[in-house]
Amino acid sequence: MTTKTREEINQTEKDYWNEGKLDRSKIKKLRRHAFFYSYKRERKIINKLLKDFNNKDVLEIGSYEWTFWFNKDTKPKSLTCINISEKELENGKQHAEKQSFPVNHYLMDANNLSFEDQSFDIVFGGAILHHLDIEKTIGHIHRVLKPGGKIIFIEPLNMNPLYKIYRKLNPQERTPDEHALVFKDFKIIRNKFTFDHYFFDFFSVAFGFISLKIFGDKNYDNWINKLGYNLDVFFSKIPFLHPLFARVIIFGSKK
Numbered sequence: 001m002t003t004k005t006r007e008e009i010n011q012t013e014k015d016y017w018n019e020g021k022l023d024r025s026k027i028k029k030l031r032r033h034a035f036f037y038s039y040k041r042e043r044k045i046i047n048k049l050l051k052d053f054n055n056k057d058v059l060e061i062g063s064y065e066w067t068f069w070f071n072k073d074t075k076p077k078s079l080t081c082i083n084i085s086e087k088e089l090e091n092g093k094q095h096a097e098k099q100s101f102p103v104n105h106y107l108m109d110a111n112n113l114s115f116e117d118q119s120f121d122i123v124f125g126g127a128i129l130h131h132l133d134i135e136k137t138i139g140h141i142h143r144v145l146k147p148g149g150k151i152i153f154i155e156p157l158n159m160n161p162l163y164k165i166y167r168k169l170n171p172q173e174r175t176p177d178e179h180a181l182v183f184k185d186f187k188i189i190r191n192k193f194t195f196d197h198y199f200f201d202f203f204s205v206a207f208g209f210i211s212l213k214i215f216g217d218k219n220y221d222n223w224i225n226k227l228g229y230n231l232d233v234f235f236s237k238i239p240f241l242h243p244l245f246a247r248v249i250i251f252g253s254k255k
Contacts (some may be wrong), residue, residue: 017085023172034208036220037229061125063092082108113140124152142192156180159243195252199245203231
């Protein structure tokens with residue numbers, strides 16, 4: 001098996017995002033059921049973490065995920081966004097036009113950040129680390145953060161065997177070289193950062209599938225989805241069950 005260079009992987013990633021090659025239509029209906037309550041929980045957690053963004057120099061590894069994260073009270077001192085895709089970067093610029101705080105965009109490889117040391121107070125991103133060389137990217141993030149700087153990332157996981165099978169059977173939903181996080185990635189992050197996490201979506205996926213079959217693509221606010229969500233909240237507190245879950249919020253500070 002031929003190993004791709006980082007440059008080849010970067011080019012593939014850029015092509016996929018520039019050309020809109022991903023097809024996630026198959027999973028959207030299930031997500032609307034399975035994630036109905038967990039998205040609300042995620043929103044509450046993110047809103048709490050966003051309080052640290054105010055009057056800070058913030059870097060997003062991405063282009064416009066911040067538009068989904070930020071609330072009306074979020075006002076960083078400055079926001080800098082990077083992306084390897086020209087199309088995604090232009091989308092970000094359009095979203096930034098009416099903001100009350102400065103937003104700068106750079107076409108840049110997150111595996112090789114070109115910012116000066118200690119440039120930012122916070123680095124964050126949504127579903128981005130798993131597209132990157134974790135070790136290289138985390139090293140650069142650590143470098144560009146000020147002492148005590150913080151990270152916040154929402155990422156997919158790939159430790160549950162059932163999810164592994166699903167990913168194999170549905171390659172059209174992801175770029176060819178992406179790798180949802182596994183425990184060795186957590187170890188890499190832990191070398192540079194102290195962090196905590198929230199795990200999401202195990203029972204909610206199974207119960208969401210049942211709910212979808214019963215209700216169709218409607219009525220997501222129902223007892224089946226709520227039961228799956230409540231089981232997730234309870235069992236996500238048990239560390240040895242963490243590999244069962246589908247998503248994670250990682251938040252922490254620079255060592």
